[in-house]
Structure formats: C-alpha cells, structure tokens
Amino acid sequence: MTLGVRYTTRDLRRRNRAMLLSLIYHQGAASRVELMQASGLSSGSVSNVAGDLVEAGMVAEVGLAGSDGGRPRTLLQVRPGYGDVVGVVIAETNIRWGRSTGSCAARPPQPSPSRSGTCGLSRPCTRYRRASRR
Known part of the structure; x- marks a missing residue:
C-alpha cells in the first residue's frame, strides 16, 4: 500500500504562486485570463494569487489589453529591478x-x-x- 503525499493549503498556494510568477516571467506581460488558460487554475485562484504578487511588489500592473466586450484586461508583468x-x-x-x-x-x-x-x-x-x- 502506497501512502500519498499530503499537501496543505499553504503548499498549494506556494505552488500556484510559483507557477504564475514563472508564467509571467517567461511570457512577459499577461492578463489574468491568459494566466488562467495557461495554468489551468480557476479565475478566483488566479485573481487571489496575482493580487498577492502585486501586493508583495513582485509583479506590477503595466497596462490594459483590449477585450472582446466588457472591461479591458489588466496586464501583469514581473517588476523590473525587483530582484x-x-x-x-x-x-x-x-x-x-x-x-x-x-x-x-x-x-x-x-x-x-x-x-x-x-x-x-x-x-x-x-x-x-x-x-x-x-
């Protein structure tokens, strides 16, 4: 019998944070919708984690992208000179x-x-x- 590894909410949040930061770093500026599609995370998870990254100063909101209707999408980018x-x-x-x-x-x-x-x-x-x- 194989015992599975148990992850805490903190572990999952850390993994999601690293995944989104990596996507933003490698893709350049990306909207939350693009991050949701690339990561497979829910829109709520992407919004929460992206908000944490902005609040921590690792990521900055750098502009707006057009949309097919509705609000323009905010673009996120790794903050130049952060580290x-x-x-x-x-x-x-x-x-x-x-x-x-x-x-x-x-x-x-x-x-x-x-x-x-x-x-x-x-x-x-x-x-x-x-x-x-x-």
Missing part, C-alpha cells in the same frame, strides 16, 4: 555561474578559471577545490 536570480553549476572540473535580473535580461553562465579558485563571486571557492581533491 536577481543567481544560478551556480558545480562540475567536476569547473564552476559556472550566471545571473538574471528581474527585467528578464539574462546573461549566459560565465565559465570561471578553475585553477585560480574563484568562481566570479566575491569569495574564492577554496572549499570546493579542497573537497574535490579527496
């Missing part, structure tokens, strides 16, 4: 890192000189070099 995302890849022979800003202007990972012990960050990666020699 950075840093990715680090530690391989057997080198360390690579890359940084993406909140404005979606990504830079490819920069290879680091593995012999110097630096990985492009402010401190040398001496722990990695010591551990790899064992």
Whole structure:
C-alpha cells in the first residue's frame, strides 16, 4: 500500500504562486485570463494569487489589453529591478555561474578559471577545490 503525499493549503498556494510568477516571467506581460488558460487554475485562484504578487511588489500592473466586450484586461508583468536570480553549476572540473535580473535580461553562465579558485563571486571557492581533491 502506497501512502500519498499530503499537501496543505499553504503548499498549494506556494505552488500556484510559483507557477504564475514563472508564467509571467517567461511570457512577459499577461492578463489574468491568459494566466488562467495557461495554468489551468480557476479565475478566483488566479485573481487571489496575482493580487498577492502585486501586493508583495513582485509583479506590477503595466497596462490594459483590449477585450472582446466588457472591461479591458489588466496586464501583469514581473517588476523590473525587483530582484536577481543567481544560478551556480558545480562540475567536476569547473564552476559556472550566471545571473538574471528581474527585467528578464539574462546573461549566459560565465565559465570561471578553475585553477585560480574563484568562481566570479566575491569569495574564492577554496572549499570546493579542497573537497574535490579527496
């Protein structure tokens, strides 16, 4: 007998928040209706989570899109300059890192000189070099 994983409301809300933020980040400006169609979430869930993202300052309402009747749709976009995302890849022979800003202007990972012990960050990666020699 297999026991299922139990998720709390908090877990589901966190997952929905991450999903919508990812969709907005990768699609650019999107309306709540477009997010609802892309995510499969209900309109109420999308409205609640989008409102939380706007309130947290992660997403901004950037304009209006036309509609087929009724109110114009408000477009949401990741707020430029909100934060950075840093990715680090530690391989057997080198360390690579890359940084993406909140404005979606990504830079490819920069290879680091593995012999110097630096990985492009402010401190040398001496722990990695010591551990790899064992």
